[in-house]
Amino acid sequence: MQNRPLTYFGSFMLLGTLIAFFGFHSLTGERGLLMRDNLDREITSAQEHLYLLKKKNTQLQARISLLSGDAIDKDILEEMVRSELGLFANNEILILTN
Numbered sequence: 001m002q003n004r005p006l007t008y009f010g011s012f013m014l015l016g017t018l019i020a021f022f023g024f025h026s027l028t029g030e031r032g033l034l035m036r037d038n039l040d041r042e043i044t045s046a047q048e049h050l051y052l053l054k055k056k057n058t059q060l061q062a063r064i065s066l067l068s069g070d071a072i073d074k075d076i077l078e079e080m081v082r083s084e085l086g087l088f089a090n091n092e093i094l095i096l097t098n
Contacts, residue, residue: 067080
């Protein structure tokens with residue numbers, strides 16, 4: 001068997017190329033080390049959004065509990081009827097909230 005310098009050189013070039021390729025993607029890829037801060041920011045943003053949705057859900061459940069069951073809260077019922085049907089007296093001040 002002969003020593004073929006080009007074969008060894010080609011093997012080292014292929015190995016070096018593979019190491020460079022995977023090394024580059026482990027740093028800058030979608031889940032690479034440099035993207036960790038970006039992922040942490042996305043997670044924090046999603047957690048804040050989840051907190052706001054849970055808070056809104058709690059408020060809606062409280063309103064639903066006032067409208068369900070045997071004893072319906074008349075103030076909530078009146079508020080909903082007025083907002084849905086647009087029935088307001090001339091001397092009333094209307095404050096709309098989202």
